[in-house]
Amino acid sequence: MHPNTDGTNKAVFEEYAKISIEKFGxxxxxxxxxxxxxxxxxxxxxxxxSEQELFNLMSIITLRMQEGHTNLTGSDDxxxxxxxxAGYPVGGNFSVIQxxxxxxxxPTVRKIAPPESLWEIVYGFLPDxxxxxxxxxxxxxxEVSNSELDEMMEYLSSAExxxxxxxxxxxxxxxxxxxxxxxxxxxxVPFGTIYVKNGPEADDFAPTKTTxxxxxxxxxxTKPVAVLHDRITFSTGSLFSIMMYHMDHVTTLGIPFGGGTxxxxxxxxxxxxxxxxxxxxxxxxxxxPTDNGIEPDIPxxxxxxxxxxxxxxxxxxxxxxxx
Numbered sequence: 515m516h517p518n519t520d521g522t523n524k525a526v527f528e529e530y531a532k533i534s535i536e537k538f539g540x541x542x543x544x545x546x547x548x549x550x551x552x553x554x555x556x557x558x559x560x561x562x563x564s565e566q567e568l569f570n571l572m573s574i575i576t577l578r579m580q581e582g583h584t585n586l587t588g589s590d591d592x593x594x595x596x597x598x599x600a601g602y603p604v605g606g607n608f609s610v611i612q613x614x615x616x617x618x619x620x621p622t623v624r625k626i627a628p629p630e631s632l633w634e635i636v637y638g639f640l641p642d643x644x645x646x647x648x649x650x651x652x653x654x655x656x657e658v659s660n661s662e663l664d665e666m667m668e669y670l671s672s673a674e675x676x677x678x679x680x681x682x683x684x685x686x687x688x689x690x691x692x693x694x695x696x697x698x699x700x701x702x703v704p705f706g707t708i709y710v711k712n713g714p715e716a717d718d719f720a721p722t723k724t725t726x727x728x729x730x731x732x733x734x735x736t737k738p739v740a741v742l743h744d745r746i747t748f749s750t751g752s753l754f755s756i757m758m759y760h761m762d763h764v765t766t767l768g769i770p771f772g773g774g775t776x777x778x779x780x781x782x783x784x785x786x787x788x789x790x791x792x793x794x795x796x797x798x799x800x801x802x803p804t805d806n807g808i809e810p811d812i813p814x815x816x817x818x819x820x821x822x823x824x825x826x827x828x829x830x831x832x833x834x835x836x837x
Contacts, residue, residue, distance in 0.1 A: 537711055637650070668733055702728070706804070748771070748774045
């Protein structure tokens with residue numbers, strides 16, 4: 515596809531407005547109606563607007579959708595995306611977290627480090643609590659084999675409980691998130707329904723039930739597990755948390771995750787600008803829409819002035835020791 519440089523301001527605006535109204539799948543969840551918003555902006559669109567002025571007006575629609583995957587990219591440095599984590603407390607202090615998970619403080623640490631990735635999965639046992647295992651996953655955007663996951667689960671199999679820390683995890687491959695979660699159940703786990711927009715009307719959705727199936731691997735950890743998430747936990751990070759929510763032996767702690775749990779579509783407008791829009795509403799097995807985030811079982815906020823302890827990890831340790 516190539517941009518149509520002859521596209522008028524009005525044509526570009528109407529194209530984006532139509533796509534947003536007909537494809538956005540979260541109007542009810544966000545409590546919005548895009549139609550009157552579009553109608554209020556339309557009289558301001560004319561052919562004397564500069565590129566930046568047109569972009570600014572169209573960005574009002576983008577931001578009104580209040581969804582982290584939904585964005586608009588124009589030419590040069592023009593970019594608009596909703597900051598879903600704005601206004602929430604910080605979920606962790608990296609230097610403090612390293613006291614629990616870092617190799618320099620913890621000789622039990624092992625890693626899954628794909629050679630083509632800048633990221634790695636870190637796992638081991640807590641230095642001051644050697645019966646408590648941990649897995650830190652900062653992203654699911656990496657290639658990890660089943661044999662690597664099996665080796666990790668075998669290493670941690672003696673733990674009395676495991677902390678899975680997905681704070682600051684911005685997502686990645688949903689397939690990897692599901693394969694990771696499948697190591698923590700020995701039975702099929704229904705965890706929600708995804709409603710995908712399949713028509714132009716507000717209530718045009720096609721529902722699909724979602725379930726998690728146990729892995730074929732030799733180890734399934736069904737002893738107590740604590741999942742830690744914060745507001746930056748997004749997309750597959752959020753979906754992983756939802757999968758884990760629906761297991762009886764799992765407790766979630768921290769701050770509501772950031773959402774981004776539905777399917778998305780992207781495309782190019784006639785002037786070459788790129789858009790991405792969330793087209794689905796994911797509702798968990800308890801009937802809760804998930805894109806605005808869900809409170810953990812135990813809300814915990816860190817003290818940013820504490821340079822010694824991570825309050826979320828410490829509370830997770832306490833919960834796991836209590837069984």
